[in-house]
Amino acid sequence: MSTVTQVESATPKRPLTLGILAADIDTAFALRLVAGIIDRASALGARTVFLPGHPPSGASEFDRQFNLVFRLPDATAFDGLIVIGTTLQYHLPPKALEAFLSTLPQVPTLCVGFASKIVPSVVNDNYGGFREVVDHLIRQHGCQRIAMIAGPAGQGEADERLAGWRDACADAGLPPAPELVLQGSFSRASGHAAMLSLIERGIAIDAVVAANDEMALGAMACAVERGLHVPQEVRFGGFDDILAAGRLGVGLTTVNQSHYELGSVGVSHLLAAIAGEPAPGLTRVPTRLVRRQSCGCGGFYAQPGALAAKLPERMAGMLEELAVAPEREPHYREAIQLVEQGLSRALVEADFQPLLAAVHAVARDALAAEGHVFGVQALLVAAQRWLIEPRQLTPEAWAAAARWLQQAQIALAGLQDVALQERHRLHSEQAMAFRELLKTRIATFDLRKLLEHLSEALADLRLDTCCIALYSGEARIDSLDDFDLPTQARMLYAFIGGREQPDLHGERFRTHDVLPARAWELAAQSSALIVYPVFHGAEHFGFIVFSVDPVVGGPWETIRDEVSSALKASLLVSELAAARDALRSDLAQAREGQRELADIAHRDELTGLLNRRGFLAEARLRADRLHADGLAAAVIFADLDGLKQINDRHGHAAGDVAIRQAADVLRRGFRAADLIGRIGGDEFVIFTANADPDALAAMRDRIYRLFERASQDLPFTLAGSLGYVVAPPGDAISIEEMLARADTVLYEEKRRRKGAV
Numbered sequence: 001m002s003t004v005t006q007v008e009s010a011t012p013k014r015p016l017t018l019g020i021l022a023a024d025i026d027t028a029f030a031l032r033l034v035a036g037i038i039d040r041a042s043a044l045g046a047r048t049v050f051l052p053g054h055p056p057s058g059a060s061e062f063d064r065q066f067n068l069v070f071r072l073p074d075a076t077a078f079d080g081l082i083v084i085g086t087t088l089q090y091h092l093p094p095k096a097l098e099a100f101l102s103t104l105p106q107v108p109t110l111c112v113g114f115a116s117k118i119v120p121s122v123v124n125d126n127y128g129g130f131r132e133v134v135d136h137l138i139r140q141h142g143c144q145r146i147a148m149i150a151g152p153a154g155q156g157e158a159d160e161r162l163a164g165w166r167d168a169c170a171d172a173g174l175p176p177a178p179e180l181v182l183q184g185s186f187s188r189a190s191g192h193a194a195m196l197s198l199i200e201r202g203i204a205i206d207a208v209v210a211a212n213d214e215m216a217l218g219a220m221a222c223a224v225e226r227g228l229h230v231p232q233e234v235r236f237g238g239f240d241d242i243l244a245a246g247r248l249g250v251g252l253t254t255v256n257q258s259h260y261e262l263g264s265v266g267v268s269h270l271l272a273a274i275a276g277e278p279a280p281g282l283t284r285v286p287t288r289l290v291r292r293q294s295c296g297c298g299g300f301y302a303q304p305g306a307l308a309a310k311l312p313e314r315m316a317g318m319l320e321e322l323a324v325a326p327e328r329e330p331h332y333r334e335a336i337q338l339v340e341q342g343l344s345r346a347l348v349e350a351d352f353q354p355l356l357a358a359v360h361a362v363a364r365d366a367l368a369a370e371g372h373v374f375g376v377q378a379l380l381v382a383a384q385r386w387l388i389e390p391r392q393l394t395p396e397a398w399a400a401a402a403r404w405l406q407q408a409q410i411a412l413a414g415l416q417d418v419a420l421q422e423r424h425r426l427h428s429e430q431a432m433a434f435r436e437l438l439k440t441r442i443a444t445f446d447l448r449k450l451l452e453h454l455s456e457a458l459a460d461l462r463l464d465t466c467c468i469a470l471y472s473g474e475a476r477i478d479s480l481d482d483f484d485l486p487t488q489a490r491m492l493y494a495f496i497g498g499r500e501q502p503d504l505h506g507e508r509f510r511t512h513d514v515l516p517a518r519a520w521e522l523a524a525q526s527s528a529l530i531v532y533p534v535f536h537g538a539e540h541f542g543f544i545v546f547s548v549d550p551v552v553g554g555p556w557e558t559i560r561d562e563v564s565s566a567l568k569a570s571l572l573v574s575e576l577a578a579a580r581d582a583l584r585s586d587l588a589q590a591r592e593g594q595r596e597l598a599d600i601a602h603r604d605e606l607t608g609l610l611n612r613r614g615f616l617a618e619a620r621l622r623a624d625r626l627h628a629d630g631l632a633a634a635v636i637f638a639d640l641d642g643l644k645q646i647n648d649r650h651g652h653a654a655g656d657v658a659i660r661q662a663a664d665v666l667r668r669g670f671r672a673a674d675l676i677g678r679i680g681g682d683e684f685v686i687f688t689a690n691a692d693p694d695a696l697a698a699m700r701d702r703i704y705r706l707f708e709r710a711s712q713d714l715p716f717t718l719a720g721s722l723g724y725v726v727a728p729p730g731d732a733i734s735i736e737e738m739l740a741r742a743d744t745v746l747y748e749e750k751r752r753r754k755g756a757v
Contacts, residue, residue, distance in 0.1 A: 016046040019073040022084035036263025050530040055091030074512040085114025108273040120279040129255040129287030130164035143207040151211035191215030195222035213238035231296040251292030465547035607663035615677030634691040637742035640682040641719040
């Protein structure tokens with residue numbers, strides 16, 4: 001296994017970001033896996049973004065809408081990906097799952113729970129673990145006819161466990177007879193049906209193993225119903241070590257697989273790959289055989305000679321076997337001491353109550369800190385090996401100790417059931433309260449009011465982070481297969497650190513970044529986030545981001561559903577209001593359009609100045625006002641010198657540049673209130689008020705200097721000549737007459753300048 005110290009991103013501005021793709025993350029197994037991923041990533045300084053879609057093979061619009069979250073990661077925002085194949089492989093055949101993996105971005109990728117041929121994988125040792133339980137039945141109990149209830153054919157884990165059964169039998173010289181293999185579906189009902197078939201066909205067996213505990217429990221229940229004694233007449237073994245395996249009167253011998261460790265090892269390997277270390281193609285996480293009464297071991301399998309004598313040594317061995325995370329070691333050390341003390345008192349007093357009290361105390365702490373008692377269950381399994389010392393106990397005492405540990409497992413199962421029921425009740429109440437709050441506080445579908453009351457609802461849920469992002473522009477999906485996520489999104493609503501962050505509202509960011517940079521900074525304490533799509537029917541609006549707590553879980557999908565529905569209604573009402581306002585403003589828009597069209601008709605396209613029509617119309621109006629006010633007016637005529645030579649030598653594109661540069665010179669040289677127009681190819685006119693001849697002469701010289709400066713950055717000489725005429729106050733001369741006089745003066749100016757040269 002790779003040893004990974006804290007890893008820093010190649011970009012020091014942010015920690016490493018790991019995307020976790022899965023089909024389901026709220027089952028008991030999945031939550032243990034999630035906890036392992038989050039704890040290990042957090043310990044190594046990486047953050048995790050969970051992207052829970054639906055089965056990629058889903059054909060419904062709802063499934064396909066949900067699966068758009070699988071398109072969120074890209075190689076810029078995500079440093080690596082973990083695909084939880086444990087759940088995906090139940091919905092996709094191996095080839096389809098490999099095809100799905102091949103569509104992911106080109107970043108280091110690792111598959112957990114499915115042995116991929118194209119990306120590194122971390123899986124439980126299904127083959128070795130199942131072979132161990134079969135070997136145990138053969139070698140320790142002398143079984144010769146072991147029936148196998150297999151899982152779905154073609155499913156990776158099921159096939160590996162079937163291979164473990166075959167090889168264990170073959171190596172022991174027990175040819176696996178075809179009649180001993182029965183097909184199941186990983187359900188308890190299929191295990192019951194398989195056992196019933198064995199009994200009714202009269203197949204001789206002395207043991208039954210099943211590819212998972214559910215099928216094994218169903219088969220064992222069928223055997224008891226038909227009057228068979230377990231383990232005297234038939235022995236049983238399973239795989240998974242679910243809580244129910246230790247609940248029945250006869251505990252099920254099984255194989256314990258740590259999903260927590262699976263997630264933890266997966267993160268370590270992925271971070272090593274990101275750091276440039278070579279990644280092993282396939283890593284198998286060891287499993288552990290748990291021997292209980294169903295195989296005939298009586299719940300006690302430790303050999304007295306193999307037990308350590310000192311508690312610190314035994315505690316170290318237990319911690320290593322349990323693969324306890326470093327940050328949880330102090331809690332587990334205390335738990336081991338409590339269980340040791342309770343077991344010792346129980347043995348001295350010949351009473352189960354001291355051990356039961358210790359287990360209850362440890363379980364309460366575990367539920368508060370981790371949300372489950374899976375770790376305590378594993379601790380009790382390990383206690384059989386490490387805490388029962390050889391104290392010269394009588395057979396009766398050994399039997400009592402084994403019985404107490406089994407009863408403690410049953411008590412744990414009950415506590416876990418109560419905790420799960422309480423969690424479901426709490427989530428249901430939270431979801432109902434969330435819906436009611438939105439309904440009672442929001443009388444209309446006003447989006448602003450929805451967001452105002454959302455903070456209150458989220459605070460009641462004690463949720464740390466909830467951010468809603470909408471794609472920029474419309475995202476109405478006609479074809480999900482071809483739909484690419486919009487590149488830009490904006491933050492509609494940000495609730496981080498248990499409170500609203502209004503400064504982030506409206507901030508735009510790259511869709512694939514999931515959150516704006518400032519939001520990531522505020523959410524630094526939430527090392528794990530989960531992303532759900534926000535959609536309604538064929539409309540995909542964006543996504544909603546929550547903080548993840550694998551201990552308490554959360555009604556994430558309920559909030560997503562309520563927000564999506566409310567958002568759709570609010571947007572619909574907004575669209576209807578916009579349409580109503582548009583109808584009301586049609587006339588104003590038409591008038592504005594007419595003004596815009598008129599402006600276009602009066603503007604020169606090349607320079608943006610007024611054209612002949614626009615200049616004459618506006619100049620006439622100004623001239624009339626000046627005449628009425630008794631003020632003087634002036635018209636300046638200007639044209640470029642040598643435009644034909646520029647066109648001939650440098651091309652007409654250069655001639656266009658010269659015309660635009662001349663327009664800029666005139667804009668800079670005259671006042672903003674002056675009227676400037678281009679009335680011909682190289683001809684410009686200016687209308688100005690309150691101008692006297694001396695001021696106009698100074699202005700003309702300034703324009704000439706501006707032409708010279710502009711020429712310094714051009715491959716040709718930019719020059720122009722100006723002629724002007726002044727209409728004294730009260731002189732009713734027309735604009736056309738003034739232009740004609742100014743044109744005459746212009747040509748006189750051209751001759752003067754040529755003569756001066």
